[in-house]
Amino acid sequence: MTPKTPSAANETYRLPKRLFDARCRACWFVFGLLCLTVASFATLDLQLAKIFSADSAARMGKFLLELTSPTADPTFLKKLWVATFETFAMSLVGTAIAATLGLLLALPASKTHDADPARGRGVTRLLLNALRSIPELMWAALLLISAGLGPFAGTLALGLHTAGVLGRLFAEAIENAPQNAAFALRARGVSEGRVFLYATLPQVLPQLMSYTLYRWENNIRAAAVLGVVGGGGLGQMLSFHMGLFQMPETSSILIAMMLLVALVDVASYGARRVMQR
Amino acid sequence: MTPNSMTNSPGSGTTLATQRDPAWMGRVFWFLAAIAIAWPMLVATEFKPWVLFEPSSLKPTLKFLGDFVPPKVEPGFLAMVAKETWRTVAIATAGIAIAFLIAVPLAIISIRVLSVSALTGRMNLLPASVRYAARTIAILLRSVPELIWALVFVRVVGLGPTAGVLAIALTYGGMLGKVYAEILESGEPHATTSLLRNGSGRLQAFFYGLLPQNSAELTSYTVYRWECAIRSSAVLGFVGAGGLGQQMDTSMKMFAGAEVATMLLVFIALVWIADSASAWLRKALA
Amino acid sequence: MKIALSGIDSRHPAARPDSVPAIRNVSVAIKEGEQIAVIGASGSGKTTLLHVIACALKPSAGHLNLGERDPWSLPTRELQALRGRLFLAPQTPPLPPRQRVVTAVLAGRLPQQSFIASVKSLFYPSDIPGAEMALARFDIAEKLFDRVDRLSGGERQRVGLARALASNASLFLVDEPLSALDPTRSKQAIASLTEAAKERGATLVCTLHQVETALASFPRIIGMKDGALAFDLPATQVTREMLHALYANKLDELNAPMPMSDELARPAAPAVMHCR
Ligand SMILES: Nc1ncnc2c1ncn2[C@@H]1O[C@H](COP(=O)(O)OP(=O)(O)O)[C@@H](O)[C@H]1O
Ligand SMILES: [Mg+2]
Numbered sequence: 001m002t003p004k005t006p007s008a009a010n011e012t013y014r015l016p017k018r019l020f021d022a023r024c025r026a027c028w029f030v031f032g033l034l035c036l037t038v039a040s041f042a043t044l045d046l047q048l049a050k051i052f053s054a055d056s057a058a059r060m061g062k063f064l065l066e067l068t069s070p071t072a073d074p075t076f077l078k079k080l081w082v083a084t085f086e087t088f089a090m091s092l093v094g095t096a097i098a099a100t101l102g103l104l105l106a107l108p109a110s111k112t113h114d115a116d117p118a119r120g121r122g123v124t125r126l127l128l129n130a131l132r133s134i135p136e137l138m139w140a141a142l143l144l145i146s147a148g149l150g151p152f153a154g155t156l157a158l159g160l161h162t163a164g165v166l167g168r169l170f171a172e173a174i175e176n177a178p179q180n181a182a183f184a185l186r187a188r189g190v191s192e193g194r195v196f197l198y199a200t201l202p203q204v205l206p207q208l209m210s211y212t213l214y215r216w217e218n219n220i221r222a223a224a225v226l227g228v229v230g231g232g233g234l235g236q237m238l239s240f241h242m243g244l245f246q247m248p249e250t251s252s253i254l255i256a257m258m259l260l261v262a263l264v265d266v267a268s269y270g271a272r273r274v275m276q277r
Numbered sequence: 278m279t280p281n282s283m284t285n286s287p288g289s290g291t292t293l294a295t296q297r298d299p300a301w302m303g304r305v306f307w308f309l310a311a312i313a314i315a316w317p318m319l320v321a322t323e324f325k326p327w328v329l330f331e332p333s334s335l336k337p338t339l340k341f342l343g344d345f346v347p348p349k350v351e352p353g354f355l356a357m358v359a360k361e362t363w364r365t366v367a368i369a370t371a372g373i374a375i376a377f378l379i380a381v382p383l384a385i386i387s388i389r390v391l392s393v394s395a396l397t398g399r400m401n402l403l404p405a406s407v408r409y410a411a412r413t414i415a416i417l418l419r420s421v422p423e424l425i426w427a428l429v430f431v432r433v434v435g436l437g438p439t440a441g442v443l444a445i446a447l448t449y450g451g452m453l454g455k456v457y458a459e460i461l462e463s464g465e466p467h468a469t470t471s472l473l474r475n476g477s478g479r480l481q482a483f484f485y486g487l488l489p490q491n492s493a494e495l496t497s498y499t500v501y502r503w504e505c506a507i508r509s510s511a512v513l514g515f516v517g518a519g520g521l522g523q524q525m526d527t528s529m530k531m532f533a534g535a536e537v538a539t540m541l542l543v544f545i546a547l548v549w550i551a552d553s554a555s556a557w558l559r560k561a562l563a
Numbered sequence: 564m565k566i567a568l569s570g571i572d573s574r575h576p577a578a579r580p581d582s583v584p585a586i587r588n589v590s591v592a593i594k595e596g597e598q599i600a601v602i603g604a605s606g607s608g609k610t611t612l613l614h615v616i617a618c619a620l621k622p623s624a625g626h627l628n629l630g631e632r633d634p635w636s637l638p639t640r641e642l643q644a645l646r647g648r649l650f651l652a653p654q655t656p657p658l659p660p661r662q663r664v665v666t667a668v669l670a671g672r673l674p675q676q677s678f679i680a681s682v683k684s685l686f687y688p689s690d691i692p693g694a695e696m697a698l699a700r701f702d703i704a705e706k707l708f709d710r711v712d713r714l715s716g717g718e719r720q721r722v723g724l725a726r727a728l729a730s731n732a733s734l735f736l737v738d739e740p741l742s743a744l745d746p747t748r749s750k751q752a753i754a755s756l757t758e759a760a761k762e763r764g765a766t767l768v769c770t771l772h773q774v775e776t777a778l779a780s781f782p783r784i785i786g787m788k789d790g791a792l793a794f795d796l797p798a799t800q801v802t803r804e805m806l807h808a809l810y811a812n813k814l815d816e817l818n819a820p821m822p823m824s825d826e827l828a829r830p831a832a833p834a835v836m837h838c839r
Contacts, residue, residue: 048439133545151323183653185673
């Protein structure tokens with residue numbers, strides 16, 4: 001608003017906008033971020049100076065230098081191969097469990113049509129969120145008690161966390177699926193289970209598969225480190241050898257991990273391409 | 278249906294031989310192949326669900342789970358949990374802040390749009406190799422999981438949040454660097470290249486052409502990564518990087534179900550808050 | 564199946580509760596085995612009428628009788644059984660893109676199948692000859708094992724009609740079956756449809772945009788205008804003036820072919836972000 005009596009040298013509308021505007025969302029956002037960051041650094045008593053000290057730089061350098069000479073000892077490579085296969089199997093089985101469990105949970109978690117009472121929707125979504133918000137590694141640590149040390153705990157951990165993730169995505173996909181095919185079957189009194197099999201599932205299947213494959217790429221990375229808490233596979237080997245400062249072995253394990261991740265990425269990409277046909 | 282009516286419509290009648298489903302053999306094959314693949318996988322993962330129900334594992338599980346109710350709500354313990362929760366958030370935030378400082382130069386160096394020599398055809402050899410190197414660094418940093426960085430740093434700087442912050446900083450630095458570069462390269466380069474053509478410097482072109490165009494997407498991606506970092510930071514506690522994860526690890530090793538229950542609930546709430554905050558922010562920015 | 568509507572009002576659940584009903588005060592009696600075409604400008608309530616008869620839309624006033632019974636007072640189980648005996652063919656063929664034609668056609672049999680049988684049929688089609696026979700009536704038997712999304716719009720529409728024939732319904736409610744077909748195919752499709760209905764003594768109610776086809780192929784014509792019944796006469800008594808009144812100020816629709824209603828644009832898949 002321009003005042004009636006100009007008291008300033010310039011008309012107010014000619015003045016540049018005020019830099020700080022109480023409603024300026026971006027300013028508040030940046031300000032909040034800065035506060036959070038400063039508070040974080042202030043309360044953490046970080047020893048960043050220590051890491052840049054000559055001593056630890058030298059240790060770090062030695063560490064990294066040793067990593068460049070992987071071992072090729074045949075007996076070790078044999079063990080490494082077993083652990084690599086175990087990791088791969090964990091990611092695959094874990095993803096399969098997750099897809100199955102996720103689909104089973106996605107059905108009650110989705111409201112498929114307007115007249116659907118969807119009674120279990122709230123509870124199931126709560127369960128899915130709980131499954132999802134606990135990371136794989138935490139699940140693995142929890143499952144050690146009942147499944148014992150080893151790949152089974154890791155597999156279940158991957159399955160549970162990923163079931164939460166996939167279940168939510170699947171439920172969204174099912175709710176967003178086009179309605180006309182399902183409507184035509186419902187109009188004939190076909191039960192919900194068969195409406196899903198004959199109308200909804202064929203429509204959403206490509207999407208569900210592609211979500212699952214993306215999650216598989218994610219899970220191979222998770223499976224590689226689950227062993228650190230006792231979940232089997234490459235991670236278990238890694239934490240063992242790294243704990244003993246056996247750098248050549250550690251280096252070979254890291255290389256195996258990267259190769260495995262790259263392999264799964266390629267496989268998943270290929271599978272998605274095949275499915276798009 | 279009378280045979281007469283069948284022959285009335287053209288193109289029918291003669292072709293009506295009982296057919297077999299041509300897809301059947303393929304389905305049988307893939308079904309058998311799936312079993313053949315699944316079998317060794319199940320063996321390798323020691324997939325024995327009945328183990329869960331053997332008394333030797335069922336009893337401690339039930340005892341542990343029984344301890345979950347009621348969760349421990351003793352004031353001293355709650356204060357400790359609150360402090361560790363903040364540490365988890367702080368490790369994530371500090372890690373992301375350093376990751377940001379690593380990612381921005383990596384991204385700016387590695388994007389082609391800001392190349393002056395590429396304006397007039399091919400990029401020169403030296404800048405091209407610098408760009409390539411920046412990209413490689415980002416990919417290398419990203420391909421090592423943060424947990425492994427944490428294991429390394431715990432050995433170099435000792436137990437504590439420093440290892441967690443550095444681990445998040447390196448992995449997320451690589452991730453952010455790569456994705457920032459992808460976002461910046463994906464847009465319409467016209468505004469930026471015309472600035473460069475008119476003689477402005479690379480950084481000027483970045484701040485006046487490229488950044489305003491992509492700032493919303495960059496911010497929302499960073500905020501999303503912050504949410505991921507909170508989960509990571511809790512997980513890093515399990516290898517001794519401090520925060521909620523470390524306390525949870527301790528309590529689990531002592532089979533203290535009530536303590537674990539409290540911390541799990543707090544953690545779920547934390548993830549939920551971070552999730553909604555980041556969803557809200559991303560919506561506000563869009 | 565015999566149908567009787569008296570004083571039916573109906574409104575879509577999505578419509579505002581204070582809006583005028585999509586169809587108002589419609590009373591029609593249809594005898595078993597009768598064949599009827601419903602015509603009218605678009606938006607006149609033809610689809611709504613079919614949905615009311617199909618028990619897919621509950622009337623807000625009036626009385627509906629299907630085969631001497633009021634479907635909306637039946638217990639759920641019997642209502643579902645009744646629904647299984649009628650076939651509603653929506654205007655856009657309701658076929659999932661990646662389903663195979665044979666499966667899509669056999670889906671017409673679902674109401675009479677047990678759950679186990681329907682699951683088995685997904686792995687090996689339960690009645691390939693039956694599906695092929697139904698498709699042959701519309702001259703697309705050779706597409707039996709093709710995927711639905713590899714068919715043209717017209718072929719998909721004919722697969723939708725073949726599904727109707729594959730079902731053993733005693734009431735066919737067919738919505739705009741010709742919207743994607745050329746004139747020759749249209750004639751052939753309508754002939755197959757009416758012939759098949761006659762063979763099994765089923766009642767056929769068909770909404771149509773092609774007035775000439777309706778008058779030529781159906782003995783009885785119902786005209787709808789603005790949600791109300793404009794006329795209900797034998798085809799021979801429908802005059803040019805009546806048609807002009809029916810399509811008043813929408814005369815272009817009287818002669819022009821119906822624009823094929825495009826399939827609803829798919830909502831984009833939600834963007835997924837992963838932490839790794
Ligand atoms: N899904 C819907 N929600 C609300 N109103 C609708 C819906 N579908 C149709 N209508 C209303 O019902 C009236 C009749 O539509 P409809 O029966 O589809 O006409 P026709 O099939 O003759 O073209 C239309 O005027 C429209 O306003
Ligand atoms: Mg219509």
